[in-house]
Amino acid sequence: MRSIPAVSLVTLSLFACGGGDKPSSTLPVDPPDDDVEGDLVRGDYEEAHDRINAPEPSGPPTASRRPVTDTYHGVTVEDPYRWLEADSRDTAAWSDGQDKHARAILDQLPGLGVLAGEIKDYVAAPITRYGGFTPAGGKLFAWRKLPDKEQRELVVMDSPEQAAEARLVLDPAAGGDATRYFDWFVPSPDGTRVAISISTGGSESGSLHVLDLDGNAVEPVIADVQRGTGGGDVAWTPDGKGLYYTRYPRSGEKPEQERDFWMQLWFHQLGTPESTDRYELGKDFPQIAEVQVDTDARGTVLVSVQKGDGGIFQHHVKEPKRGKGWRQISDWDDGITYARLGTAGELWLVSTKGAPRGQLLRLAPGASLKAAKVVVPESADTIVGSFADNAGPVVTKDRLFLRYQLGGPDTIRTFTLAGKPAKSPALPPVSSSWLVERPLGGDLLVWTESFVQPGAWYRLASATGTLTAIDAVSPKPAVSLAGWEVRRELATSKDGTRIPVNIVWKTGAPRDGTVPCLVTGYGGYGVSLEPSFAGSAHPLLSRGVCFVVVNLRGGGEFGEAWHQAGMLTRKQNVVDDFAAALDFLAAEKYTSPQRTVIQGGSNGGLLMGALLTQHPDKVKAVVSQVGIYDMLRVELSPNGLYNTTEFGTVTDQGQFRALHAYSPYHHIVAGTKFPAVLMTTGANDPRVSPWHSRKFTAALQAAQGGDAPILLRTSSTSGHGQGMAMTERIATIAHVQAFVLWQLGIKPE
Numbered sequence: 001m002r003s004i005p006a007v008s009l010v011t012l013s014l015f016a017c018g019g020g021d022k023p024s025s026t027l028p029v030d031p032p033d034d035d036v037e038g039d040l041v042r043g044d045y046e047e048a049h050d051r052i053n054a055p056e057p058s059g060p061p062t063a064s065r066r067p068v069t070d071t072y073h074g075v076t077v078e079d080p081y082r083w084l085e086a087d088s089r090d091t092a093a094w095s096d097g098q099d100k101h102a103r104a105i106l107d108q109l110p111g112l113g114v115l116a117g118e119i120k121d122y123v124a125a126p127i128t129r130y131g132g133f134t135p136a137g138g139k140l141f142a143w144r145k146l147p148d149k150e151q152r153e154l155v156v157m158d159s160p161e162q163a164a165e166a167r168l169v170l171d172p173a174a175g176g177d178a179t180r181y182f183d184w185f186v187p188s189p190d191g192t193r194v195a196i197s198i199s200t201g202g203s204e205s206g207s208l209h210v211l212d213l214d215g216n217a218v219e220p221v222i223a224d225v226q227r228g229t230g231g232g233d234v235a236w237t238p239d240g241k242g243l244y245y246t247r248y249p250r251s252g253e254k255p256e257q258e259r260d261f262w263m264q265l266w267f268h269q270l271g272t273p274e275s276t277d278r279y280e281l282g283k284d285f286p287q288i289a290e291v292q293v294d295t296d297a298r299g300t301v302l303v304s305v306q307k308g309d310g311g312i313f314q315h316h317v318k319e320p321k322r323g324k325g326w327r328q329i330s331d332w333d334d335g336i337t338y339a340r341l342g343t344a345g346e347l348w349l350v351s352t353k354g355a356p357r358g359q360l361l362r363l364a365p366g367a368s369l370k371a372a373k374v375v376v377p378e379s380a381d382t383i384v385g386s387f388a389d390n391a392g393p394v395v396t397k398d399r400l401f402l403r404y405q406l407g408g409p410d411t412i413r414t415f416t417l418a419g420k421p422a423k424s425p426a427l428p429p430v431s432s433s434w435l436v437e438r439p440l441g442g443d444l445l446v447w448t449e450s451f452v453q454p455g456a457w458y459r460l461a462s463a464t465g466t467l468t469a470i471d472a473v474s475p476k477p478a479v480s481l482a483g484w485e486v487r488r489e490l491a492t493s494k495d496g497t498r499i500p501v502n503i504v505w506k507t508g509a510p511r512d513g514t515v516p517c518l519v520t521g522y523g524g525y526g527v528s529l530e531p532s533f534a535g536s537a538h539p540l541l542s543r544g545v546c547f548v549v550v551n552l553r554g555g556g557e558f559g560e561a562w563h564q565a566g567m568l569t570r571k572q573n574v575v576d577d578f579a580a581a582l583d584f585l586a587a588e589k590y591t592s593p594q595r596t597v598i599q600g601g602s603n604g605g606l607l608m609g610a611l612l613t614q615h616p617d618k619v620k621a622v623v624s625q626v627g628i629y630d631m632l633r634v635e636l637s638p639n640g641l642y643n644t645t646e647f648g649t650v651t652d653q654g655q656f657r658a659l660h661a662y663s664p665y666h667h668i669v670a671g672t673k674f675p676a677v678l679m680t681t682g683a684n685d686p687r688v689s690p691w692h693s694r695k696f697t698a699a700l701q702a703a704q705g706g707d708a709p710i711l712l713r714t715s716s717t718s719g720h721g722q723g724m725a726m727t728e729r730i731a732t733i734a735h736v737q738a739f740v741l742w743q744l745g746i747k748p749e
Helices: 009-014 022-026 038-042 045-052 089-107 112-123 160-165 534-541 560-564 572-587 603-614 640-647 653-662 691-703 726-744
Strands: 068-072 075-079 129-136 139-145 153-157 167-170 181-187 193-199 206-212 222-226 234-236 242-247 264-269 278-281 289-295 301-307 313-318 326-330 336-341 347-351 359-363 373-376 399-405 410-416 431-435 443-450 456-461 467-469 484-492 498-506 517-520 546-550 596-601 621-625 676-682 710-715
Touching (some): 089 691, 089 710, 112 534, 129 160, 153 160, 153 181, 193 234, 264 289, 313 347, 326 336, 373 399, 399 431, 498 572, 517 572, 534 546, 534 726, 572 596, 572 603, 596 726, 621 726, 676 691, 676 726, 710 726
Parallel strands (some): 517 546, 621 676
Antiparallel strands (some): 129 139, 222 242, 234 242, 242 264, 289 301, 313 326, 443 456, 456 467
């Protein structure tokens, strides 16, 4: 399958949702000073805040009210800022004015230059990072991020130990466009060519390029293979002479507004014109299908199809050696959340049907699903099988390697092919891991990290479970978090559910409510927030801020039941969980509401908006990035329809009432003293339309009954975070962290 790096939690928390790759969280910064809390943290908060309060320019442009009313199931709903959804001159003028106002304030914040310098030292540190490892043809393909490059490069090497001798295949930004980026890559089985999706400006609208190892195109470009939410994929035939690829409608095949949907699978024979490409599968798929494809050495083709983003799947196989065409092996209600081809033509399936924490099945070639055998039954922990991240069981000739979720942290457990426990690797406590899906010789490649321990790549010996660090691709970060510890607590939500709260805490800090904290959460799509090295939070940590990650319902930390408890009509549980975590932190005197800032992105931005409108008194400030705020119209945006299987649809009366009950945009009460708010969005965002941020900002500013600022910062050169150029990333992080410290009353110098 395509090489998809895992999302870094700290990147998700501090930058923008989905904007980073797991190994990138190991970027170094200078070591912290042992005595950095300073008088501002322990002194009188209000006095300190007034002393360092940034000067505020003239106010932002006012959005005129132009009410539009809609009626849903007998309920009339007013939308005063519908006009901000349009890409009109009025919208552009208002949005540009908001951005100028926000940047005028952010650019004047105390210590911004100091922070920007530290962040630049961190992001552009003199180290080389690697990830996305994919073995093929006796070689190892990977992305490489050099400190002086805006984007990561594609390289090939003989082994990870010889990374210094890696050969450059492609630098996507070499032509001068710093926003040119590759979404994913898949090398041919013999390692002589690579198929790669390239997009620009954070759009994630990718075209397929086939390159040799010198970066030269060997096939004409195939357009429309990749989009922001539906994604895209490619898989080679065993002989490397053909490609199965995902394809979105071309102009004229569907209405223009539907060209980000209706994915199909096509086949391209190398050396032939695209006009002769063959349709394979997909005409019967739903409009919101998301498709991934894989092949094996026997020529078997596996297609995984997700209906929207809600975690329900179909799977199809084509077995040329058996002389058969496409055969469906699972349907939406069969509970198969992940499928992988084995080494002998069999399929390995993660099933949640009757086993919400997952069980591993083996399906023999040609057999129907009812003949699948349970190899590893359900246990108290959750088997990781993630469509979005291509993360699932890894199968070798004699071993099964399964990742298990432990409620946030995870671990790796090893089994024989018959399902008997074997020697497993010893991983750090409260850590996360990542398994490269294809073996490298007789070994596996493993990434592991914790909140306070930097990530590193290891060789995992299949037979013994021994881990050997690979220093050549695991640069030592300059930052040390030896002075911090991780406290894992449990908060009690409104309905009695226990919610894990992970606190990165300065050893010896007082539990008296004076320590400022930045708290983040997500709670959606079955995504588990796993431990990720908190080095990127160092500019905040080193100034006395604690960093808190909450494992909310809606995620996958405790299996599919945990996910379902925070989706559709049960989404309010996620907000209640987050509110309970904030109450816990205050009650246990880790912090206090006036010293708490919350931050989240995308679905986490929705969480920020809901918390802000339901509990404005629980926090001092909110940072909400690329968020969803109008839950009644989200499904009308180009990407929003994919979300209906996770959030629900207004066409269903019960789901409408649930959506309307928590929709942030519809629960802004005039005269409320809202805390300070920093909203960020990307003009090219293909996943969450920028109009969500525009409408929500306009409504908040009109309703604000206090004097705290409400700011909207828009990046014209980025989207949801993926492919963001390094200089833009540095600028965004600097503004966010300066805003956080400003609101917490901490002067960066």
